[in-house]
Amino acid sequence: MFKHSQLESVKAWLAHPAHAAMPLHARIQRAIRQLILDGALGPGKPLPASRALAKSLGVSRDTIETAYAQLHAEGFIGRRVGSGSFVAEMTEFTPRRRLSQRDALSRNQAPNLSKRGNAMFRGGGVRELLSPRPFAHGVPETRTFxxxxxxxxxxxxxxxxxxxxxxxxxxxxxxxxxxxxxxxxxxxxxxxxxxxxxxxxxxxxxxxxxxxxxxxxxxxxxxxxxxxxxxxxxxxxxxxxxxxxxxxxxxxxxxxxxxxxxxxxxxxxxxxxxxxxxxxxxxxxxxxxxxxxxxxxxxxxxxxxxxxxxxxxxxxxxxxxxxxxxxxxxxxxxxxxxxxxxxxxxxxxxxxxxxxxxxxxxxxxxxxxxxxxxxxxxxxxxxxxFGAHVRTMRGIYAERLEVLATLVSQHLSDFVEPRVPIGGLQMPCVLTSDLSERAVIDAARRVEIELLGLSALHAAGNGKAGFLMGFAAYTPIEIEVAVKKLANAFRTVMKA
CATH class of the missing domain: 3.40.640.10 (Type I PLP-dependent aspartate aminotransferase-like (Major domain))
Incomplete structure (x- = not known):
């Protein structure tokens, strides 16, 4: 029979949410395989009889037999009529020892990357929002496609x-x-x-x-x-x-x-x-x-x-x-x-x-x-x-830019000065209040509004403080709601 700790390990594998999509027999097979790989079940060690393990785990005997059959097919266990199942002798394989505390900590250390790999990783990549929120920049309207x-x-x-x-x-x-x-x-x-x-x-x-x-x-x-x-x-x-x-x-x-x-x-x-x-x-x-x-x-x-x-x-x-x-x-x-x-x-x-x-x-x-x-x-x-679609969207985006510029002037004039562009999908705004760019962006994020800071786009990060407001993907009503939320968020920060 399994030791108590081994049986509990198998039960924990079965109950783990990450394994819920697997068939029951596959979860049992993976749990026993892991015990073998970790060295908790050494070569030659007998496995519980299928009937006994089924009773301990509260599953059918057929489920255990299916799990054992897969382990046997993969070479992890041997099976002999009259002798039961046992861990196979794998001469080319040394079961890995259980992770020490030092091993576990090392998994969280910085990876050993190349110079180019480190540069890519430190740069943070170019991540786009999967479900863009106002006013994510560079996002087109897709609902009318x-x-x-x-x-x-x-x-x-x-x-x-x-x-x-x-x-x-x-x-x-x-x-x-x-x-x-x-x-x-x-x-x-x-x-x-x-x-x-x-x-x-x-x-x-x-x-x-x-x-x-x-x-x-x-x-x-x-x-x-x-x-x-x-x-x-x-x-x-x-x-x-x-x-x-x-x-x-x-x-x-x-x-x-x-x-x-x-x-x-x-x-x-x-x-x-x-x-x-x-x-x-x-x-x-x-x-x-x-x-x-x-x-x-x-x-x-x-x-x-x-x-x-x-x-x-x-x-x-x-x-x-x-x-x-x-x-x-x-x-x-x-x-x-x-x-x-x-x-x-x-x-x-x-x-x-x-x-x-x-x-x-x-x-x-x-x-x-x-x-x-x-x-x-x-x-x-x-x-x-394509040409027809672009012409249609050009008209829609021009209207949305006008709406955004008007609303920013009405509700955010105490905080920013809009720089209305002649094209594109976003409008720059320069901060004119005492609020810091970081404080503004954080305040917007708390009300589920996405702004891209301007100063970080400068080589030394010392450009004029402000942010970009994408407008193309949002209807006039959505723009109005978001601008008013932004105004309230900014006022809250000013009062703090």
Whole structure:
């Protein structure tokens, strides 16, 4: 028979909530297996008869027999007619001793990571809210997405491609989608793209990681905007790059600072169409100067055009890539903001000489993107549905931005000054009261409102205190309710 402690161990395994989904016989089998692995049941030790163990555990004998049969099949126990069951003699295996207090403590110590692994871990990753709360930034409205149309197009793809859609796709991406993207960015963004220069990825974050690791070595310099998109900074930090911050003014990146900088850099990262987080647009003369500088120094321009579809005052400025005759610009786009995050499709338009190296490198990260989603999206774009959806959402978002700006002016004017952007999915607000940025963000979180602080987006964390308010995913009524909650939360903090 089992000792009392061994029987209690099995009972504890059966009762543990984490094991509730397992069949009863599997839980018993796992519990006994663990006793053997821990050395609590040594080689040659007899196991209780199935009838006796069934009675002790309050289960049927068949359940015990099924558990024993699985243990026997896996080689953990032996069984002989007339002699019962016993722990197998495993000569190549030494049962591990039970964890000492020191062993248990060591499990909670910092892992032994590589330098790059430590940089990635310390950076905290780029985490998105699974169920976004007001005013999470960069989240599009998904409740009005034309799901029925999408489902119909998906069925068409399945009908025409059959099981072919279930196989691996070209690592560069399906040709129909690459062609549709090239046509779109040429028409709407003034790009110089062809299908053979487009690489389909899962996200713009993957594109940034590829650029950081394929174009620069650890220790190399890269110019970045200050303030800058935190996902880009984290990708560059994780790759071991030294980021050199370049200030902005109302016309975007101060390109003359780059030209005067004594340190040489192999690349510059920017969001010229709608700078994150300030919302400024890079002036045309600066774009042209940057292009010539990159050509002269054989430096790469990494252009992140993350939400240029949503421009609320006139037409958006043509992308830098379309103005660059020297093929030094890498253009990054995504459907996360324009359609929905769950689609998991982004892309880069590459200089011809980078297409093969980037495609090969992409296969090391995740192989390829899902064929079904790519082919469905291609149909969505070819049929004019993407353009129609963007136009609809542009009108909705413009209205929501106006509502948010008005409500902030009405209810939060004692605390912040809104900086109404001409595009994008979020509005910056600069603190004008004595409240600290940290206190404001914590107060908002207590009432289930999400704000992104502005100061941390600056290289030294010393920019103007304030926060971003995402507005695209929330109806006017939801925005009003959340702004009033925020006002009450701020007043409570002021009184404290």
């Amino acid at each position: 034309p799901l029925q149309l999408w489902e119909r197009l998906e069925r068409q793809v399945l009908k025409e491609t059959g099981t072919q859609a279930l196989l691996h796709s070209d690592p560069q991406g399906t040709e129909p989608l690459r062609r549709a993207i090239a046509d779109y960015v040429n028409l709407e963004r003034g790009a110089r793209a062809t299908a053979d220069r487009v690489l389909i990825l899962t996200s713009s974050q993957q594109a940034l990681t590829l650029c950081a690791n394929m174009l620069l070595d650890s220790g190399d310099h890269i110019f970045i905007e200050d303030p800058a998109y935190y996902g880009a900074r984290k990708a560059f930090d994780a790759a071991g790059l030294e980021c050199i911050p370049i200030r902005l003014d109302r016309q975007g990146l101060l390109v003359e600072q780059i030209m005067d900088e004594p340190r040489r850099a192999k690349a510059v990262f920017l969001t010229p169409s709608h700078q994150f987080p300030t919302g400024t647009t890079l002036a045309l003369d600066r774009r042209l100067a940057l292009i010539e500088w990159a050509a002269q120094h054989q430096t790469w321009i990494i252009e992140d055009d993350y939400d240029s579809e949503f421009h609320y005052a006139g037409k958006p400025t043509a992308c830098v890539q379309g103005l660059d005759p020297h093929d030094r610009t890498i253009y990054i786009g995504t459907f996360t903001k324009s359609l929905f995050p769950g689609l998991r499709i982004g892309y880069v338009v590459l200089p011809p000489q980078l297409v093969k190296p980037m495609t090969v490198a992409r296969t090391l990260l995740d192989g390829h993107s899902a064929s079904m989603a790519q082919l469905t999206l291609a149909r969505f774009m070819e049929g004019g549905h």
